[in-house]
Amino acid sequence: MAVGEAKLDDFLGQRTARVTVAPVKVAAVQAAPVLLDRDATIGKVVALAEQAAAEGARLVVFPEAFVPGYPDWVWRTRPWDATATALYARLFEQAVVVGSPATDVLASTARRLGIWLSAGVSERDEAGSTLYNTLLHFAPDGTLAARHRKLMPTGGERLVWGMGDGSTLTVTDTGFGRLGGLICWENYMPLARAALYAQGVDIYLAPTWDNSDVWVPTLRHIAKEGRTYVIGVTSCIRATDLPAGLPGRAELYGGAEDWLSRGNTAIIGPGGEVLAGPLTGEEGIVYAEIDAGAARASRQQFDPVGHYSRPDVFRLHVDATAHVAVLETSSDRRTKSPAAASSVAPVNQTQGGPDEHRTSDPTKRT
Numbered sequence: 001m002a003v004g005e006a007k008l009d010d011f012l013g014q015r016t017a018r019v020t021v022a023p024v025k026v027a028a029v030q031a032a033p034v035l036l037d038r039d040a041t042i043g044k045v046v047a048l049a050e051q052a053a054a055e056g057a058r059l060v061v062f063p064e065a066f067v068p069g070y071p072d073w074v075w076r077t078r079p080w081d082a083t084a085t086a087l088y089a090r091l092f093e094q095a096v097v098v099g100s101p102a103t104d105v106l107a108s109t110a111r112r113l114g115i116w117l118s119a120g121v122s123e124r125d126e127a128g129s130t131l132y133n134t135l136l137h138f139a140p141d142g143t144l145a146a147r148h149r150k151l152m153p154t155g156g157e158r159l160v161w162g163m164g165d166g167s168t169l170t171v172t173d174t175g176f177g178r179l180g181g182l183i184c185w186e187n188y189m190p191l192a193r194a195a196l197y198a199q200g201v202d203i204y205l206a207p208t209w210d211n212s213d214v215w216v217p218t219l220r221h222i223a224k225e226g227r228t229y230v231i232g233v234t235s236c237i238r239a240t241d242l243p244a245g246l247p248g249r250a251e252l253y254g255g256a257e258d259w260l261s262r263g264n265t266a267i268i269g270p271g272g273e274v275l276a277g278p279l280t281g282e283e284g285i286v287y288a289e290i291d292a293g294a295a296r297a298s299r300q301q302f303d304p305v306g307h308y309s310r311p312d313v314f315r316l317h318v319d320a321t322a323h324v325a326v327l328e329t330s331s332d333r334r335t336k337s338p339a340a341a342s343s344v345a346p347v348n349q350t351q352g353g354p355d356e357h358r359t360s361d362p363t364k365r366t
Helices: 003-019 038-054 082-094 101-113 155-159 184-188 190-197 215-226 292-298
Strands: 024-030 057-061 116-124 131-138 144-149 178-181 203-208 229-234 259-261 265-268 274-279 284-290
Touching: 024 038, 024 229, 024 265, 024 274, 038 057, 038 101, 038 116, 038 284, 057 203, 057 229, 082 116, 101 116, 101 131, 116 144, 116 178, 144 178, 184 190, 184 203, 184 215, 190 215, 203 215, 215 229, 215 265, 215 274, 229 274, 265 284, 274 284
Parallel strands: 024 057, 057 116, 178 203, 203 229
Antiparallel strands: 024 284, 116 131, 131 144, 229 265, 265 274
16 A cells, blocks of 8 residues: 555544544433432432443433522512512522532532533522523533523523523533533524534433423424434422422422422434433433434434525524623732733633632633
């Protein structure tokens, strides 16, 4: 074989290695959080992630706002009444701060198990007073690879959560496919979906609180539209699962017949086919094998942001910058170098501790 041919074969081999992805097993965990108890709920995340990893799952996904639990009371109380205020105060106290011991546990779990771990949380900035409905993605090395803050809380959710911005509307490469997602009714926002499609999402997460009979058809539509795998995951919790000391428990909730969420977890293939689930009325883990290569190949038929788009007619502009309320360009309070003092830190950037595995913010899109 000639030297030139050998180099060409080496190049093609390296290129094939970069674009070929192997099928993997994924898990969607449908469970009940310990409502408004962050540490106890994280304990459940660890135990259930261990169970899924033991079954061979490389990606383990938890529901919307699973830590410390979805604020179901926003649909049962009057805005700002005494009970709603007491429940919000508990949620604020139990919210997750990126870079705190809470996220350190999630990060170390992903690292110890060698998995991708995606979990919905109520998130708070360390010095902030606004909460966000956030999806965190931890990589197998224990880093926080990405996070997404829900762009638009739905209805009563606006009493407890603020709005995210385009800086977290991203996907990240897992090695077995590009991972991203939207939360609950964000998935009905066609432009938000298009923003993920444009980044080549192969594994689309859709954690939700929606128990309706139209939710799984929604997931199937998204999968076929984006030619992507869709993992829809929902909590499964009834009134009897609630802690006894929960404010307003007796007046707001009934017994075993009172479901906060019956669950609606399913995994959908890129042709819109249901691969697993839907699971309803019980806790459990739903598994499926996914192949990002198959999803990408199916886009030969339909690519909504490629050959089947019409950018001469329709075009989407995404503002991917972080929008902050206060931009500080200089301050007498700063003791750092002039170069550092003139920089602007995004509001959602936190500093980790000395632990090399301490969680930190994901890299912004470039």
